[in-house]
Amino acid sequence: MSHPEPEAEPVEVSRTVVENAAVVTLSDTFEGTVVIEDDRITRVERGQASTATGDRVVDAAGKLLLPGLIDVHGDDIERHRFPRGSPIDEDIAFRTVDRANLAAGVTTKFHAIAFQDAPDDHRSAEIAIQMVDSIQKAEHLLADHHVHARCELTNPDCVDAVEGILDRPAVGLASVMAHIPGKGQFESPEQFKRWYLDNRDISEQRVDELIAQRTSVDQATLNDRIATIVERADSAGVALASHDDETPLEVERLHDRGITISEYPVTLAAAERATELGMTTAMGAPNLVRGGSQWGNLGSAEAIDAGVVDVLCADYHPPSLLAAPFVETGEPLHERVARVTVNPAEAVGLSERGRIEPGARADLLVVDREPTPSVDRAFIAGREVYREGPP
Structure with missing residues (x-):
């Protein structure tokens, strides 16, 4: 069985190339290469052929590359x-x-x-x-x-x-x-009371107190x-x-x-x-x-x-x-x-994240779709922080 491991310290990698990935951008999904330098994405290339070189090269063949x-x-x-x-x-x-x-x-x-x-x-x-x-x-x-x-x-x-x-x-x-009984997710005080009694370690008296306090x-x-x-x-x-x-x-x-x-x-x-x-x-x-x-x-x-x-x-x-x-x-x-x-x-105002394009912060995931979606590698600000299985 493989085990997730954070990258061993200290490892200094200034340029990472992720190649042969199905890259998911804001407008499309295509096979290509993404280059990370320091904490930023610097290049996004379509197609299999790439001249990009780096301190670390990740072959993501058969996998997706998503934003974090x-x-x-x-x-x-x-x-x-x-x-x-x-x-x-x-x-x-x-x-x-x-x-x-x-x-x-x-x-x-x-x-x-x-x-x-x-x-x-x-x-x-x-x-x-x-x-x-x-x-x-x-x-x-x-x-x-x-x-x-x-x-x-x-x-x-x-x-x-x-x-x-x-x-x-x-x-x-x-x-x-x-969270007022009779409003929102709780359609009635009775539903509110039943949910708390069934799902929480709480007395009926305490639930009645909550109902009285919130409806007041x-x-x-x-x-x-x-x-x-x-x-x-x-x-x-x-x-x-x-x-x-x-x-x-x-x-x-x-x-x-x-x-x-x-x-x-x-x-x-x-x-x-x-x-x-x-x-x-x-x-x-x-x-x-x-x-x-x-x-x-x-x-x-x-x-x-x-x-x-x-x-x-x-x-x-x-x-x-x-x-x-x-x-x-x-x-x-x-x-x-x-x-x-x-x-x-x-x-929430984090405009440099959530996208694969030059200049964006390099928060990236290499994802394997089968048998269920799972993370193979995770990069945060260009640093590999998570890897599933051996290097």
Whole structure:
């Protein structure tokens, strides 16, 4: 059995040539060669014949060359940090999630950290701040790690905590959400209660307290809290998303407040309105790979068929982000790949990533399609950081 290995240190390679690959660009897929010098792509050539030479030559015959995947919403760190509800050392958790994401092709990761009042689920403002601190201090990580701060608007402590961390260098995205029973993914208080009792180690009394607390917050208060986060995010240069949008009117109001990303709209009407307004619409990759929403809400495949999906997110399962472009949707491969590379990059202001063209940052994947999509090699800023099997 082969084992993934980070490249041994120290290895200094200033020029890498990847040849004989099926290169996936913004507009096409073709057999060709890509040259990396230092941290940049310097040449992209079509055809088998190439005169390019380098310190390292990678023969990618029979394989695809993709941009590194960009995950703008992945909460898988929570399961590494609290497996089965028990805390694990932060260094172990982050090194593990780092390697697991690289194996899934994720070279730029936005950890979706929940600022949410659910301590029984290991989610609180205090835990979230600790996670942000850990991401900023983490050493010896191979992928590029950022924070997506998810702000639960029904709790003022969470709003205050998010407002206080938006200017930290690791924070590149924030989203506003209101997990109110009877709204969004939970159609009724009964559904909210049943889901928590069935899926979380939580008492019925505690669930009743959550329902009472969240349903007590009126819309005017939510609007004031959204305005606070929007103003603070704008001044910090942080991209903003909404979460679980349900109606076109809700989307319009959030758009008018300056929010540019509609994340996981739960109805087709909401997703269509977001697209009409020029917002970036993000859906879950596991939803697409699995074939539907686990909540019975809008399916990613249905939304793609309607032409209203720009971005796919790993959500809780990074391997689905790599598998998603290979789910047949009737579109060419480069359009499917764009949803997990260039589109999320542009949505969060990382314009030099997610593309294979001269001048772009050299975040690249050599991918074997069979028997299932898997990463053979991964490069971040021109450095080979992951390899499956022997050299």
